[in-house]
Amino acid sequence: MSASMTKPWIDLTPAALAEIPVGTGVYEIRDAGGEVLDIGYAGAREPFGLRSAIQRVSAELAGQSGVGLQIRYEQHVQYRSRHIELVLSHRAHQDGRVPDRVAAREPAVHGRLAVGSQSRTGGQLRVAAE
Amino acid sequence: MLQLSDEQQALLETVRRFVCDEIRPLEDGLDPDESVLPKADFDRLTAMTKAMGLYNLDLPVREGGPEIDLVTRCLLAIEMSQHRAGLYAPCYDVFGRTGQIPLLSAWATPEQRTRYLEPSIRGEKLAAFALSEPSGGSDPGRSITTRAVQDGDDWVINGDKLWISMAHEAQFALVFARTGGPGRDGITCFIVDTDTPGFHVRRIVHTLRATHPATELQLENVRVPAGNMLGGLGQGFALANERLSRNRIPYSAGCIGVAVRAQQLAIEWAKMRTAFGKTLAEHQGIAWMLVENEHDIRSATLLVLAAASAADAGRPFRSEAALAKIAATEAAARVVDRSIQIHGGMGVSREMPLERWYRELRIRRIGEGATEVQKVIISRDLLGAPYRFFLTR
Numbered sequence: 001m002s003a004s005m006t007k008p009w010i011d012l013t014p015a016a017l018a019e020i021p022v023g024t025g026v027y028e029i030r031d032a033g034g035e036v037l038d039i040g041y042a043g044a045r046e047p048f049g050l051r052s053a054i055q056r057v058s059a060e061l062a063g064q065s066g067v068g069l070q071i072r073y074e075q076h077v078q079y080r081s082r083h084i085e086l087v088l089s090h091r092a093h094q095d096g097r098v099p100d101r102v103a104a105r106e107p108a109v110h111g112r113l114a115v116g117s118q119s120r121t122g123g124q125l126r127v128a129a130e
Numbered sequence: 131m132l133q134l135s136d137e138q139q140a141l142l143e144t145v146r147r148f149v150c151d152e153i154r155p156l157e158d159g160l161d162p163d164e165s166v167l168p169k170a171d172f173d174r175l176t177a178m179t180k181a182m183g184l185y186n187l188d189l190p191v192r193e194g195g196p197e198i199d200l201v202t203r204c205l206l207a208i209e210m211s212q213h214r215a216g217l218y219a220p221c222y223d224v225f226g227r228t229g230q231i232p233l234l235s236a237w238a239t240p241e242q243r244t245r246y247l248e249p250s251i252r253g254e255k256l257a258a259f260a261l262s263e264p265s266g267g268s269d270p271g272r273s274i275t276t277r278a279v280q281d282g283d284d285w286v287i288n289g290d291k292l293w294i295s296m297a298h299e300a301q302f303a304l305v306f307a308r309t310g311g312p313g314r315d316g317i318t319c320f321i322v323d324t325d326t327p328g329f330h331v332r333r334i335v336h337t338l339r340a341t342h343p344a345t346e347l348q349l350e351n352v353r354v355p356a357g358n359m360l361g362g363l364g365q366g367f368a369l370a371n372e373r374l375s376r377n378r379i380p381y382s383a384g385c386i387g388v389a390v391r392a393q394q395l396a397i398e399w400a401k402m403r404t405a406f407g408k409t410l411a412e413h414q415g416i417a418w419m420l421v422e423n424e425h426d427i428r429s430a431t432l433l434v435l436a437a438a439s440a441a442d443a444g445r446p447f448r449s450e451a452a453l454a455k456i457a458a459t460e461a462a463a464r465v466v467d468r469s470i471q472i473h474g475g476m477g478v479s480r481e482m483p484l485e486r487w488y489r490e491l492r493i494r495r496i497g498e499g500a501t502e503v504q505k506v507i508i509s510r511d512l513l514g515a516p517y518r519f520f521l522t523r
Contacts, residue, residue: 003333043161044480080163080340085333088298107166111298114330114348 032068165341188228204383211387214483271314278307317366382458426461452504
């Protein structure tokens with residue numbers, strides 16, 4: 001079980017955008033150079049969940065960084081705690097830095113995870129649950 | 131009939147207005163699972179609670195906190211929790227966040243006071259309470275396998291902890307580790323700085339609750355000086371037990387506050403919504419659900435206040451706190467469940483706070499000692515001496 005998102009990156013095309021689910025969840029967006037520009041979530045107040053959240057954010061980012069955005073996302077009911085985990089995981093791997101958009105967002109995400117976080121009990125918990 | 135003093139009435143009215151006028155309107159603009167206010171709002175409201183003389187209510191008197199009895203504190207907890215985030219983030223902490231301060235205040239050495247307690251009181255440090263482990267959280271006396279071994283002037287700790295709230299943000303943790311043989315007397319508490327090499331917050335454990343995330347910790351050869359032992363060798367369980375028993379009472383009161391607010395919402399809805407030619411309230415099936423809600427709220431409240439009163443009077447309150455915890459958490463869960471049923475589809479919508487309380491109250495029946503653990507505590511007292519009616523004991 002990884003604290004980071006492990007889904008593959010997808011080129012942000014109109015067709016890909018139309019495939020994004022409309023439920024709650026978390027997402028990451030990066031530019032053509034591979035720099036992560038945003039880590040965000042689509043909460044319960046988002047009108048069309050991940051789809052409208054990513055659409056809005058990618059439109060804002062496209063104006064700044066041009067074409068070539070890539071996205072990945074997870075549908076998640078607990079988008080708040082998963083978002084915190086993704087930001088902390090990014091911070092752990094980037095020497096304490098987070099994307100500007102994340103740093104500017106309120107309320108701020110505080111704290112840290114261990115670098116290269118790998119749960120020792122995640123497997124056990126899953127087995128127990130099954 | 132329980133009568134509140136004029137002073138208590140005035141205090142409760144002040145907090146009730148604050149929740150109504152300041153907290154609930156802000157929630158309309160927040161994510162339904164939010165537990166933290168934007169900084170500007172937090173600072174503004176904290177300034178208000180300080181001006182009202184109600185900041186840091188839980189600070190022990192010896193640390194400069196207000197002299198407030200537990201009964202009044204529970205009544206305030208009932209008021210402070212009557213909003214969407216109220217169960218786990220009552221008033222978004224603008225009345226102060228106490229955390230582990232009472233425990234440190236009771237047990238810390240002069241050096242520990244300087245390094246940990248005083249910065250905690252100033253709000254500069256946050257502590258995590260690292261008791262539960264993957265091997266089980268209900269019976270820590272037997273299930274703790276995290277081991278601390280003395281090495282010269284230090285102790286070296288190895289093991290795993292699970293369900294530890296907010297450890298990712300904490301500057302230090304109270305870590306309970308086995309220093310002796312099996313059983314309660316073999317456990318000792320250590321204060322561990324979270325930036326100590328080998329102290330790893332491995333992940334956030336996602337649960338029904340989005341606020342105050344639980345984490346998983348891994349301690350790999352974490353070296354702490356002997357001076358970081360909190361309490362004496364082998365006193366860790368007693369120390370944890372003291373915190374858990376007392377905390378159960380205001381913890382239970384918070385559940386009642388949520389139930390009260392759910393009942394308010396259910397009554398408003400039942401009087402307004404019509405079906406089959408009359409309001410829901412005019413259907414006996416619905417009206418009786420509201421009565422069942424009220425029965426749950428009042429009986430749980432009396433048990434919580436009885437436990438608080440026993441603690442205030444210096445009488446034994448272990449069983450009373452356990453009864454209060456069972457009554458309040460189970461009753462609040464039933465009240466919220468019925469209130470959702472009365473609301474129908476709206477009840478499970480995130481436009482209403484009921485669904486969040488439903489999820490979070492499910493955790494409350496487990497957290498701070500599950501209902502079944504409380505029954506073990508009460509049954510020990512019941513069976514350990516000749517039985518007598520509780521009021522004439």
